[in-house]
Amino acid sequence: MTHPTTRTYWLEHAWLDTNVEPGVALEVSDGRIAAVRTEVDTPPPGAEILRGLTLPGLANAHSHAFHRALRGTVQVGSGTFWTWRELMYSFADQLTPDTYHALARAVYAEMALAGITAVGEFHYVHHAHGGTPYADLNAMGEALIAAASEAGIRITLLDTAYLSSGFGQPPNHHQLRFSDGSADAWAERCSLLKERDHARIGAAIHSVRAVPAGELATVARWAEERRAPLHVHLSEQTAENDACRAAHDRTPTQLLAEHGVLGPRTTGVHNTHLTDEDIALLGSTGTGTCMCPTTERDLADGIGPAVALQRAGSPLSLGSDSHAVIDLLEEARAMELNERLRTRTRGHWTAAALLRAASADGHAALGWDEAGSLTAGALADFTTIALDSVRTAGPVPRLGAETAVFAATAADVRHTVVGGRHVVRDGAHALVPDVPQALAQAVEALRA
Numbered sequence: 200m201t202h203p204t205t206r207t208y209w210l211e212h213a214w215l216d217t218n219v220e221p222g223v224a225l226e227v228s229d230g231r232i233a234a235v236r237t238e239v240d241t242p243p244p245g246a247e248i249l250r251g252l253t254l255p256g257l258a259n260a261h262s263h264a265f266h267r268a269l270r271g272t273v274q275v276g277s278g279t280f281w282t283w284r285e286l287m288y289s290f291a292d293q294l295t296p297d298t299y300h301a302l303a304r305a306v307y308a309e310m311a312l313a314g315i316t317a318v319g320e321f322h323y324v325h326h327a328h329g330g331t332p333y334a335d336l337n338a339m340g341e342a343l344i345a346a347a348s349e350a351g352i353r354i355t356l357l358d359t360a361y362l363s364s365g366f367g368q369p370p371n372h373h374q375l376r377f378s379d380g381s382a383d384a385w386a387e388r389c390s391l392l393k394e395r396d397h398a399r400i401g402a403a404i405h406s407v408r409a410v411p412a413g414e415l416a417t418v419a420r421w422a423e424e425r426r427a428p429l430h431v432h433l434s435e436q437t438a439e440n441d442a443c444r445a446a447h448d449r450t451p452t453q454l455l456a457e458h459g460v461l462g463p464r465t466t467g468v469h470n471t472h473l474t475d476e477d478i479a480l481l482g483s484t485g486t487g488t489c490m491c492p493t494t495e496r497d498l499a500d501g502i503g504p505a506v507a508l509q510r511a512g513s514p515l516s517l518g519s520d521s522h523a524v525i526d527l528l529e530e531a532r533a534m535e536l537n538e539r540l541r542t543r544t545r546g547h548w549t550a551a552a553l554l555r556a557a558s559a560d561g562h563a564a565l566g567w568d569e570a571g572s573l574t575a576g577a578l579a580d581f582t583t584i585a586l587d588s589v590r591t592a593g594p595v596p597r598l599g600a601e602t603a604v605f606a607a608t609a610a611d612v613r614h615t616v617v618g619g620r621h622v623v624r625d626g627a628h629a630l631v632p633d634v635p636q637a638l639a640q641a642v643e644a645l646r647a
Contacts, residue, residue, distance in 0.1 A: 204229065206619055209242035210253040212586070214600050215573055217551060219252065221595075227579040230618035234575055247621075249583045251613050252603055254554065255571045256316025256580035257527040258561025260489045261430070261468050261518025263321055264303040264343065265294055268642045270523060283498055287521075288373040291324050293645045296333065299324070300342035301644065305637035306522065307350035311622045312634060313525050313609035314582030316352055319489075319518065319565045321403050321430060321468070323359035323377045325388070330375035336388045344398045351615075351622035351630045353580070355565040357430050358392065359403035360385045360410050360418045366446035367411075374409075382410065382417035389421065397618075399566050401428035404460065406435075407443055407451040415458035422464065428566045430489070431460065433467035435500055440472055452477035461486045466516065466564045469495065471503040478504060482511025487564050490556075492533035494520035502537045506547050516561040526609035527557045550604040579619035585611045 206227045213223040215235070224243055226234040242248050268290050294302075303320075310318055320343050326332050335341065340356055347354035361377035362385070364370050370378045379385040392400045402422040404410045410418065422429035434440055434451050443451045452473065455461055463485035470481065470488045481488065488508045495501065498521070509515050517530040524530075531553040538547045548556075559571030570578040584607045585591060591607050615623035628634050 207243055207246040209246040209248050211250045212252045213573055214254050227619040230579055232575055232577050232579050249614050251583045251585045253581050253583045255558040255573055256582055257314045257557050259315045259318045259519055260516040260561040260564045261491055261520050262318050264306045266521040267306045268645045290645055294324055296338040296342045298644050299339055300346050302641035303343050303346035304349050305641045307347050307352050308628050308631040308634045309525050311350055311352050311615050314612040314615055316580040316617045317562055317565055317567055319355045319357055321357045321359055323361045323405055326376050337392055348397050351617055353397050355399045355401050357401045357403040358389045359405050361405040362410055365408050366442055382414035386421045404431040406432040407454050408439055415460055419460045429465045431467055433470050434472045435469040437472050450477055452480050456480050471501045478507050478511050481513045487514045489516045489518050490534050491518045491520035492530050492537055493524040497523040502541050505534055514560050515556040516564040517557050528607050531557045531604050550600040553604050554600045580617050582612055583614040585613045
């Protein structure tokens with residue numbers, strides 16, 4: 200990812216962590232924000248003008264890029280998460296390094312169009328059919344890293360350990376592609392991955408059902424030694440909780456705590472069906488929570504206890520997961536609106552708190568602590584929301600980010616800048632000329 204040496208951006212309106220300021224100039228040097236000047240009423244000579252409301256870049260903390268191919272095919276009809284999973288496996292079976300690269304490049308370009316500047320890719324399709332390793336053991340992961348670069352966004356590749364189909368059960372025929380055989384073999388392969396300017400390497404435990412209890416500490420230790428982020432699907436389904444209790448006489452959260460998985464660099468994804476003790480454990484260890492509201496509602500997972508988790512000390516981030524929708528503003532809005540439906544009261548988070556979950560806290564969950572704010576020294580990653588669309592037209596924001604969180608959608612993203620470079624300009628992707636066509640071709644290649 201190359202950076203222009205020096206550049207000035209003039210922001211018509213900018214969200215500066217606590218409030219919206221009109222007339223802000225950002226000095227950008229070598230991919231970072233060098234200075235922030237407020238009360239700049241007119242654009243400085245030579246400045247790039249961003250009209251609308253500029254926010255820090257959004258962080259999609261949980262993604263399965265290939266799930267995007269399922270959009271429009273699984274949203275109707277009856278069934279549960281488990282029947283959806285069988286169709287998802289059929290798409291995973293079709294992936295090759297080349298087809299995965301083409302699909303992920305288009306999906307990450309769609310994310311850039313939605314104002315997303317960093318993605319956490321929860322990556323578990325590692326091998327060829329039957330579990331045969333590719334000549335390059337990380338061919339699939341490298342395809343994702345390259346796809347993010349070509350789409351102009353940052354990536355944290357959360358390389359995922361996936362070793363069993365259930366408690367005490369070997370991988371099924373679909374899951375052979377996912378498994379390295381043991382956590383030690385997973386760690387050996389994963390250690391070959393190298394970080395780049397736009398890419399960081401993290402770890403993931405697919406779930407307590409997919410990584411035997413005796414192997415959990417190996418994954419946690421790998422992440423701890425590298426001070427890397429560690430993510431895990433946690434209590435997304437009640438069936439997982441029941442099976443864990445039957446096998447280990449404890450909840451998934453308790454099992455993870457027992458094997459040293461929880462902690463401030465760990466993020467539980469979904470955290471939907473938790474006990475009060477689970478919530479206290481996650482909060483007291485500083486373990487994060489990534490909520491994925493559009494996927495959780497699409498798969499009929501349920502509504503997680505996000506308010507209780509945050510109060511207990513678990514930082515919140517957001518992800519689009521299965522990509523039924525790619526819109527971090529909708530994820531932020533849905534977290535609040537879900538809680539309103541559950542409690543029949545309003546106002547559980549401010550717009551600023553929801554936006555922090557979609558930006559600064561999401562970046563922190565992915566190991567990009569220097570991103571997610573419009574402050575000197577931060578990475579020059581930001582996005583601009585139009586204020587003159589049919590959704591956002593009205594009073595100009597003076598105090599807060601309510602217009603962005605409660606009115607705007609991904610369709611209102613006008614510009615996305617990553618490392619000081621325009622990736623999306625005036626609603627068009629600068630690196631992938633026709634994103635809809637790229638998506639259509641990549642999805643069709645899998646369906647064929």
